[in-house]
Amino acid sequence: xxxxxxxxxxxxxxxxxxxxxxxxxxxxxxxxxxxxxxxxxxxxxxxxxxxxxxxxxxxxxxxxxxxxxxxxxxxxxxxxxxxxxxxxxxxxxxxxxxxxxxxxxxxxxxxxxxxxxxxxxxxxxxxxxxxxxxxxxxxxxxxxxxxxxxxxxxxxxxxxxxxxxxxxxxxxxxxxxxxxxxxxxxxxxxxxxxxxxxxxxxxxxxxxxxxxxxxxxxxxxxxxxxxxxxxxxxxxxxxxxxxxxxxxxxxxxxxxxxxxxxxxxxxxxxxxxxxxxxxxxxxxxxxxxxxxxxxxxxxxxxxxxxxxxxxxxxxxxxxxxxxxxxxxxxxxxxxxxxxxxxxxxxxxxxxxxxxxxxxxxxxxxxxxxxxxxxxxxxxxxxxxxxxxxxxxxxxxxxxxxxxxxxxxxxxxxxxxxxxxxxxxxxxxxxxxxxxxxxxxxxxxxxxxxxxxxxxxxxxxx
Numbered sequence: 001x002x003x004x005x006x007x008x009x010x011x012x013x014x015x016x017x018x019x020x021x022x023x024x025x026x027x028x029x030x031x032x033x034x035x036x037x038x039x040x041x042x043x044x045x046x047x048x049x050x051x052x053x054x055x056x057x058x059x060x061x062x063x064x065x066x067x068x069x070x071x072x073x074x075x076x077x078x079x080x081x082x083x084x085x086x087x088x089x090x091x092x093x094x095x096x097x098x099x100x101x102x103x104x105x106x107x108x109x110x111x112x113x114x115x116x117x118x119x120x121x122x123x124x125x126x127x128x129x130x131x132x133x134x135x136x137x138x139x140x141x142x143x144x145x146x147x148x149x150x151x152x153x154x155x156x157x158x159x160x161x162x163x164x165x166x167x168x169x170x171x172x173x174x175x176x177x178x179x180x181x182x183x184x185x186x187x188x189x190x191x192x193x194x195x196x197x198x199x200x201x202x203x204x205x206x207x208x209x210x211x212x213x214x215x216x217x218x219x220x221x222x223x224x225x226x227x228x229x230x231x232x233x234x235x236x237x238x239x240x241x242x243x244x245x246x247x248x249x250x251x252x253x254x255x256x257x258x259x260x261x262x263x264x265x266x267x268x269x270x271x272x273x274x275x276x277x278x279x280x281x282x283x284x285x286x287x288x289x290x291x292x293x294x295x296x297x298x299x300x301x302x303x304x305x306x307x308x309x310x311x312x313x314x315x316x317x318x319x320x321x322x323x324x325x326x327x328x329x330x331x332x333x334x335x336x337x338x339x340x341x342x343x344x345x346x347x348x349x350x351x352x353x354x355x356x357x358x359x360x361x362x363x364x365x366x367x368x369x370x371x372x373x374x375x376x377x378x379x380x381x382x383x384x385x386x387x388x389x390x391x392x393x394x395x396x397x398x399x400x401x402x403x404x405x406x407x408x409x410x411x412x413x414x415x416x417x418x419x420x421x422x423x424x425x426x427x428x429x430x431x432x433x434x435x436x437x438x439x440x441x442x443x444x445x446x447x448x449x450x451x452x453x454x455x456x457x458x459x460x461x
Contacts, residue, residue, distance in 0.1 A: 029063075039124035040095070040133075041131065056095070063102065067123075072118075088106070089104055094162075096134060132439075142170070142171035142423075143430065151166070175423070180267070182434065182441065184267070184272065185432075185434075187270075206281050211282075212284070214231065217409065250399045250428045250431050252403050254417050257293070264298075284393065285309040286375055302389060303378045306393040309393070311336065313371050314336070316364055321354070339379055348372050351365055
């Protein structure tokens, strides 16, 4: 305490301490800027890792100074002449650390009149004021909540005034560029995951695919026509080994069967599945379009009829045949036991011999017999369980809920097909843990397109 009291000039002491911290911040920002090698998106990401909150004016000063110091007058690529500075314009850049105003010079080639914007190209600035780091947050929030709620949260967190329409626009610009290849694991990533889960195991893990559809509310653009519902077809892949479940990929889109076949063809052609290291399995609910696609694109995989959908068909018949009596419950349990002991043929034969009490029961029996006959090779539940294969399609039901239903089935929401599919792509990218890597590629692709885009001189009064 005595030592503390000896210091009289506290303001100078505080200033020295602040100056030391400020010197460290400036040195770090200069390192992050590294003009003209890093884009503004990369600069912001690097700064935020060290300083989640920082004075935007300080960042602006360093970026402007480093650009002025490092970026030279450009040489015109088409003709090789040195471009001359025509004028400067102040570019307002809204970022997640605050608003930066960069003084950007415009250069014109005296021979071919080509326009060059070296500062904007180096930083890869977006048209408009909202930059790529804001667009990334907007697309993440917009894929989780309504655009109004996303805008409200962004305004509350980052203290800038962004509208719901802008969030909608930024979100769809990102989603338009997403492809299957960018949000599915590579063959190297998949092999690494399989090696990790297979360590010290005596048999290969099961790679499970499961497909199903979820109804989505769709807006009708034709005048006088009512809104309607369309099916968003989805597929989910995961690794299963004993009690371990490792998610690999989800892909959901509002599509017809032909479009869904195209997705499966693309997945097969990517050749990312090391079939010698896994046991491939496909679980479905009995829909013909699912099994037709599986036979065409994954003919060697083990096919499993979802146990719970099969049980529903048993209950539908028993409800009409036994009229809700205890005998019906006993018959259902006995039938399930037979199916678990791989006696589907005996179940089918017993149904054919059974005398139906009503015409409705007879109709339901015919449906059940046809259902079991068609899927007889997929309901060997006892053998499947001993082999470590899944019996239910709960994984795809869960994916339908969390990827499709939670976001698209909001009260009063009716979607255009393209916008709904964009939201589904973004949510798949996020659940596949591929959104960050995809967005980095998206920003770099935009930089390449910007460099090749012709510029126009603007008249400055």
